[in-house]
Every structure is written in C-alpha cells, then in structure tokens.
Amino acid sequence: MIVVFDAELWVWDARRGETWTFVSLPIDVSEEIREITAGPRRGFGAVRVQVTIGLSKWRTSIFPDSKRGAYVLPVKKTVRKAEGLDESDVAKVTVELIEL
Numbered sequence: 001m002i003v004v005f006d007a008e009l010w011v012w013d014a015r016r017g018e019t020w021t022f023v024s025l026p027i028d029v030s031e032e033i034r035e036i037t038a039g040p041r042r043g044f045g046a047v048r049v050q051v052t053i054g055l056s057k058w059r060t061s062i063f064p065d066s067k068r069g070a071y072v073l074p075v076k077k078t079v080r081k082a083e084g085l086d087e088s089d090v091a092k093v094t095v096e097l098i099e100l
Contacts, residue, residue, distance in 0.1 A: 030070040052094040054083040
C-alpha cells in the first residue's frame with residue numbers, strides 16, 4: 001500500500017522541549033491501514049513504513065494516535081532541515097507500508 005497526501009507539520013505538546021514533530025495521516029487512510037494490519041503489532045501499535053518527503057527518503061514507523069483518530073508519522077530534524085520545513089508548514093508525503 002502506497003499513499004500520497006499533503007499534511008501540516010505539528011509539534012507534540014507533551015514533548016515540546018524535545019521538538020518531536022509529526023504529520024497526521026488522513027483518517028480514511030488510517031482506517032484502511034488499521035484493517036490491513038489488524039492483529040498483534042509491535043510496540044504502541046507501530047507499523048513499519050518507508051517515507052518520502054521532497055528528496056528525503058527514510059524508513060520509520062507510524063503510530064496510532066487515539067486523540068487524532070489517525071496514524072501519526074514522526075518527521076526527524078534532519079529531514080525537516082533538508083526540506084526546509086518548520087512547524088505548520090505543509091508537506092507532500094508519500095508513505096509505503098513495508099510490513100503487513
């Protein structure tokens with residue numbers, strides 16, 4: 001499964017001092033991922049993915065966020081810097097599930 005979407009970068013309030021920055025996957029896509037990956041998952045319900053934003057490509061995990069009702073994707077500082085992204089910017093994100 002590969003999805004492409006635009007998403008706003010946001011900072012996790014609980015860890016503001018550490019600037020954990022995320023984007024949220026669309027709710028309909030999140031629901032589809034939950035269906036595809038139903039059953040036991042690794043820590044926190046994580047799903048392994050390959051991500052592309054701009055020219056940056058990396059592997060990481062997405063995590064379910066019950067508050068948002070969607071999976072969230074951490075966007076590491078090196079990617080934000082390389083792509084010139086800050087909190088509240090909108091990025092075109094490609095997510096490919098690599099573990100089903």
